[in-house]
Amino acid sequence: MALSNNVIGAINFVAMLLSIPIIGAGIWLGNEPDNSCVKILQWPVIILGVLILVVALAGFIGAFWRIPWLLILYLIAMLALIILLACLVVLIYMVTIRGSGHVEPNRAYLEYDLNDFSGWLRRRVRSSFKWDRIKACLSTTNMCAELNQRYRMAQDFFNARINPIQSGCCKPPTQCGYTFINPTYWISPINTAADMDCLQWSNDQNQLCYNCDSCKAGLLANIKEEWRKADIILLITLVALICVYVVGCCAFRNAKTEDIFRKYKQGYT
Structure with a gap:
């Protein structure tokens, strides 16, 4: 025993x-x-x-x-x-x-679509109440600001393998056709009708694409x-x-x- x-x-x-x-x-x-x-x-x-x-x-x-x-x-x-x-x-x-990213022409980083992810995960970020809290939290990080310090030239940024949140939240969707000034400042969109996120983009450094579905998708991808x-x-x-x-x-x-x-x-x- x-x-x-x-x-x-x-x-x-x-x-x-x-x-x-x-x-x-x-x-x-x-x-x-x-x-x-x-x-x-x-x-x-x-x-x-x-x-x-x-x-x-x-x-x-x-x-x-x-x-x-x-x-x-x-x-x-x-x-x-x-x-x-x-x-x-x-x-x-x-x-x-x-849920996985898709490739855009002449870009090393991936783009993300919210509808690619499971419904259970989407429900965690789709509520405006939940997303306002998450967005406020994400905006306090330096993940977007550090892109400006690391990439000065457009081609360097296009060849960068940035993480999903940076891809979805810190820049406009590639299909909108914005012109690169720096990683978090873009002008002159070619096709704002390509995606609702094209209209959500803001050069205000406190806003950027935090209101975009691509930001929610990037968060879920991460x-x-x-x-x-x-x-x-x-x-x-x-x-x-x-x-x-x-x-x-x-x-x-x-x-x-x-x-x-x-x-x-x-x-x-």
Whole structure:
């Protein structure tokens, strides 16, 4: 029984360690400027990681002090958390499976269309109330101002691989035919009817294309890239947790079997 409890304790210690990448993924998302403005995924990930840490700690204590009811509670709670983590992994994959940039002639950077993304993600940014808050947050960053410092010539800017938010929020859509002055100042559009965003563009450095659908699409494209990276971490951790849980269940069953035989022998003698 003591050996089995030691094994269970060691397994729960590993489960505690596996909560760290989950919490870390949530903290990393929270530190990214776009995710810190949207605030959708980071807190559920952090909370789930903390819950796994607490439940694994409870299992470790139950094994160390040989508290059967605490071990049973651990097995039930950890199974529920594994299911929740699996659902989260699937959800992230499903909502990020759509949405990619398209190429424009003579441009290295990509353009983004809001309708290319999943409806679930679009609903996070389409509400004017939600977008006003997100827009105010994005406008406080220096992501657009830094383009002016980095690119002076039009061709250098056209050949640049800027990120999706910069492409969608800091410049007008390419199809509008604006003339480049600097990365955040454009004049003389050729075709303002090409897209509603062509009319939304403003040379006011506090406005730019923050009111454009292309800005919302660029934000979602950036979020998609970051969420997919986080999803890989969560998937690897999920597989490891499942393996740890299965081994823990086997160890607990063996411990119970040993306990039954020990009591049987004591009764027999």
